[in-house]
Each structure stands twice: as C-alpha cells, then as structure tokens.
Amino acid sequence: MPSFDCDLFVIGAGSAGVRAARMAAQRGAHVVVAEAAALGGTCVNVGCVPKKLYSYASHFADDFADAAGFGWEVPAPRFNWPTLKKNRATEITRLNGIYRNLLTGSGATIVSGWAQFVDAHTVQVQSSEGVETFRARNILIATGGTPVMPKLPGCELAVSSDSMFDLDPFPRRLLVVGGGYIACEFASIFNGLGAQVTQLYRGEQVLRGFDEDVRGFIAQEVRKHGVDLRVNSDVKSLSTTSGGISAALIDGTVLEVDTVLYATGRAPNVASLGLEAAGVRQREDGAVIVNSHYETNVPHIHAVGDVTARVQLTPVALAEAMVVVDRLFGKGEKAMGYEFIPTAVFTHPNIATVGYSESEACKRYGKVTVFRSEFKSLKHTLSGSTERTLMKMIVDDATDRVVGMHMVGSDAGEIIQGFAVAMKAGATKAVFDSTIGIHPTAAEEFVTMRDAWVTPQALVD
Structure with a gap:
C-alpha cells in the first residue's frame, strides 16, 4: 500500500473547506488544509458577511428618515466611510481568527500558500517560505469562485x-x-x-x-x-x-x-490548480464535474461549493461538505437535497424566496393556485415612506402542498427562513391556514392569505 502524508487534503479554506477539514479532523482523520488568502474564503472576507454589514449600515439612512414620523427629531446625520471600513476590517479579522482556531482546535493542519496538483494523489503548496509536497489519500477541491x-x-x-x-x-x-x-x-x-x-x-x-x-x-x-x-x-x-x-x-x-x-457573474476558481495533472475533468466554463457524491472522475478527489458551479450559496457548500465528510469518514448516510433551498437578496427592501416561481411550478405541477398580497407595512403608515411589501404563495392543486413562497419587504430573509422548514416538511395550504399568526407582523400574512387565482392554462402549456 502506498504511504500518505494525510487522510484528507483540502484545497481552499473557505466556508466549505473549513467545514470539511474541521469535521473530518474531529472524526480522527489526519487533515491538511491549504489556503493562499485569508481564512474564510469569499463569504467571510469579500462576500456575504461584509456585504450584510454594509447593508445594515446603508439602512440607517432610511431609519433616520422614518424616525420623524414617530416623533423623533434627528439632527442631520453624517456618514463616515473610513469608520465603516475600519470597523468592518476589525470584525473580519476577528472572524479569520475564529476560523483558524476552529481548524487548529480540531487537529487540522493549516498550510499557507497556493496548492497545485502534481498527480492524482500529490499536491504541492507554494508559499513565500518555499514549496511543500503532500501525498494525500483523499483530496477535496473547495476553491470557490472568482469574479468575471x-x-x-x-x-x-x-x-x-x-x-x-x-x-x-x-x-x-x-x-x-x-x-x-x-x-x-x-x-x-x-x-x-x-x-x-x-x-x-x-x-x-x-x-x-x-x-x-x-x-x-x-x-x-x-x-x-x-x-x-x-x-x-x-x-x-x-x-x-x-x-x-x-x-x-x-x-x-x-x-x-x-x-x-x-x-x-462569477467563474470557478480553478486557475493554476493543475487539474489536468490529476486527470480531473471540467466543463467548458472550468467547473469541476462531480457526481451525486461529489466525486470527480478520479474517485478519491472530490469537489464542493462554487467550484462546481451548481447552486452558488454558502449554506449549500457547507451541506455538500458534510456529505463528503460523512461518506469518507462516517456512515455514508447523508445526502444533499436541492429542492426548496431558501435564499435572500439584500436589496432595499430585501427579497427572500424558497421553492418554485410561478412559471416553474406550472411546468412541474400543471395546475397551481397562486396567493398574492401587496401592502404598506404597519411601520410605514407613520414613517411616510412609500415602500411596499409583496408576498406570494404558490400551491400545487393536486396535493394542496405549498411549493413556492416569495417575499419582498423588510426582514424577508428572516421570515422566509422559518417557512422554509415547513415547506421542506411538506406543509399544505391547509396547514398554513390552520396556523395562528403573530399579530401584528408582516409574517402573519402568509398564514392568513385567502384571495387566490388559478394559473391560466396558457402558463401551464
């Protein structure tokens, strides 16, 4: 039997890579993870987390304006861009440290530098200190994406x-x-x-x-x-x-x-990985091709997350990483389901959605019933803002199952996340109707919707 330096070599310490490395190490595997940039990947450093922090910052302009309608006399506010940048950088540095502690605390070894395949079992990591070579029993590619x-x-x-x-x-x-x-x-x-x-x-x-x-x-x-x-x-x-x-x-x-x-758009981050040296197949856009177990055509090499260009969402990458870890170092029972994945867009106002759009639902289920509500939220009856909220629910006529929920409005992501659990569990419209709402909230609208229309045959066709 050939000798190996580690049981699992992870290329990329973003959300998926860190999760896989940490969980594998906790199960007793000898894990090495390589990262050329800051720990945490796109999500932590230049994606979801800082973007949400900046979204919070930008909402204060509306909050200051809205306050007047509620009796608050707010002096003309001034925005300090350098302060926001400094505070964000401090928080991201803190998170980088947490990721490092999670990895080292689990027993994983961190190697700083760019990893490149030499062959199907061998990876070289080049850093300012030189080149290190590792032979790995299993390899996980989790290098994410890069802007186009x-x-x-x-x-x-x-x-x-x-x-x-x-x-x-x-x-x-x-x-x-x-x-x-x-x-x-x-x-x-x-x-x-x-x-x-x-x-x-x-x-x-x-x-x-x-x-x-x-x-x-x-x-x-x-x-x-x-x-x-x-x-x-x-x-x-x-x-x-x-x-x-x-x-x-x-x-x-x-x-x-x-x-x-x-x-x-974003493209798979595969430049200079040396995938050809390992014999790993890719699509024309560079995405690593994997099967339902996230195996490439080289069975001991896996890939998860944005580098596969499937569903490019951090929670999806995390779930895929857990499937790989369970398959390699567990019972192999975990599976990833791609139906009813909730997602949010942090625009002003926010968007959140789970399940199928109306047109998708018509194609998949045939006849559906659509419930739609548009209104001014209670807050804005005094704020003076003209912002409105949209809520939409799509129901499969044959089963009464709710197959799509969509919202545009304040805290849409927080609201849809909870309803996503019900949809994943197969909740019907009757279940929603029998659920007591929390009053007064915007979320209660989803359990009180009664006005509906049946999708025209033209959409079904």
Whole structure:
C-alpha cells in the first residue's frame, strides 16, 4: 500500500473547506488544509458577511428618515466611510481568527500558500517560505469562485465586487453593471450610503430566475429608493476623464462616474490548480464535474461549493461538505437535497424566496393556485415612506402542498427562513391556514392569505 502524508487534503479554506477539514479532523482523520488568502474564503472576507454589514449600515439612512414620523427629531446625520471600513476590517479579522482556531482546535493542519496538483494523489503548496509536497489519500477541491470581468475598451478601469469594501475615496457616483444578486445588492447598499447609483442590466429585467412578480416589484421599489435602474442597457466602452470615468453606453448616452462595478457573474476558481495533472475533468466554463457524491472522475478527489458551479450559496457548500465528510469518514448516510433551498437578496427592501416561481411550478405541477398580497407595512403608515411589501404563495392543486413562497419587504430573509422548514416538511395550504399568526407582523400574512387565482392554462402549456 502506498504511504500518505494525510487522510484528507483540502484545497481552499473557505466556508466549505473549513467545514470539511474541521469535521473530518474531529472524526480522527489526519487533515491538511491549504489556503493562499485569508481564512474564510469569499463569504467571510469579500462576500456575504461584509456585504450584510454594509447593508445594515446603508439602512440607517432610511431609519433616520422614518424616525420623524414617530416623533423623533434627528439632527442631520453624517456618514463616515473610513469608520465603516475600519470597523468592518476589525470584525473580519476577528472572524479569520475564529476560523483558524476552529481548524487548529480540531487537529487540522493549516498550510499557507497556493496548492497545485502534481498527480492524482500529490499536491504541492507554494508559499513565500518555499514549496511543500503532500501525498494525500483523499483530496477535496473547495476553491470557490472568482469574479468575471468584462472584455471591452477601458475594462481595466472597472472593479469587481471584491474591491467594493475598501474603495478610496467613497464613490459619490457609482455605476453598477449587472442584474444578479451582487449587482442588485451593491446598488442598494451604496445608494443607501449616499452615492448616486446607476445600475445597468442588458436583459429585460433584473434577477433572472426569480419569480416574475418579484422581479418587477423589486425594480419598482429600488427605483423609488433612488437607484437609477436601466434595463436593456449596457456599456460600450470606458475611458478616463478629468472628472472621473466616462462610460459610453450602447444607446449613445455617456455617464461620468467615479467608480464602475462590474458584477456580471462569477467563474470557478480553478486557475493554476493543475487539474489536468490529476486527470480531473471540467466543463467548458472550468467547473469541476462531480457526481451525486461529489466525486470527480478520479474517485478519491472530490469537489464542493462554487467550484462546481451548481447552486452558488454558502449554506449549500457547507451541506455538500458534510456529505463528503460523512461518506469518507462516517456512515455514508447523508445526502444533499436541492429542492426548496431558501435564499435572500439584500436589496432595499430585501427579497427572500424558497421553492418554485410561478412559471416553474406550472411546468412541474400543471395546475397551481397562486396567493398574492401587496401592502404598506404597519411601520410605514407613520414613517411616510412609500415602500411596499409583496408576498406570494404558490400551491400545487393536486396535493394542496405549498411549493413556492416569495417575499419582498423588510426582514424577508428572516421570515422566509422559518417557512422554509415547513415547506421542506411538506406543509399544505391547509396547514398554513390552520396556523395562528403573530399579530401584528408582516409574517402573519402568509398564514392568513385567502384571495387566490388559478394559473391560466396558457402558463401551464
């Protein structure tokens, strides 16, 4: 039998990599994890966590304005961008330390540097201190994704989402290009922080893949909040001017801005991994191909998370990592289900959804019944804000099962998370109807919905 330096070598110490390394080590495996950047990966350092912190910061502008309707006399607030950046950096450094302690406390070994395959069992890690070589019984690829930048004249003037947290100075005029999660969230965040934000999307409507009602409703709401959202629009070229950056659009108009953010997608982070040396197959977009057990075509090499370009959400990557650990060092009983995965978009207002959109549900189930409610929340009856809330529920006619829930409104993610448990358990509309609501809350609307319409046959077809 060949000798190995470790039972599991993990490439990448992001959310999935740390979870797999820690849990495997706790089960007695000898684990080595390599990371070339800060521990925690995209989510902790330049993704979910700092983005949510900045989202909180940006909401205060609305809170100050809303307070007047409740009798509070708030002096004109001033926003200090350097303070936010400093406090965020301190918190992220704290989290980096927690991740390090979780790994070392479990018995895993951390190697700082870029890992590259030499062959199917051998990995080299190159760092400032030299090159270390490891032979591993099993290898897990968990290197996540990386922003895709445009190829157009002046593209070097644009920045990716990774750079948005430490911009200097604060961009008073921001152009956001893209219509997905990241683009929509940063447009709302910087608008709330005081920037003049223009968002361009080349398609008909932002947030492709979401329910059509949600897409139209959020576009309406972010415009009300001050984002200049333009669909069917794109950038032709970028150039520098004495006043900043000039963006020439495809319709002939020109925008002068301070910063251009391109958030038009992410690609698997596989550059220089040496996957060909290990014989690992990839898709054309670079994604590592895996089966239902997250095995590549080389059975002892696994891959999870964004590097496989499946469902690019941190909690999904964590769950996939646990399946691999259980398969390699446990009973092999865990499985990952991709139906009814809840998700949220931290725009202003927030979006949260679980299950199928109306069109998806029609294709899958045939006839469905749709319950929809739109209203001004109780808070805004005094705040003076024109912000509205949308709630939508989709029910399979044949089984009465709730198969889709969608919300645009304050704390949408917190609300939908709880209902996602009920949907995963197979709750029917009758169960929702028999549940007593908490009054007065927005969430109670989901258990009191009565007005419905049956999907037209045209949508079913």
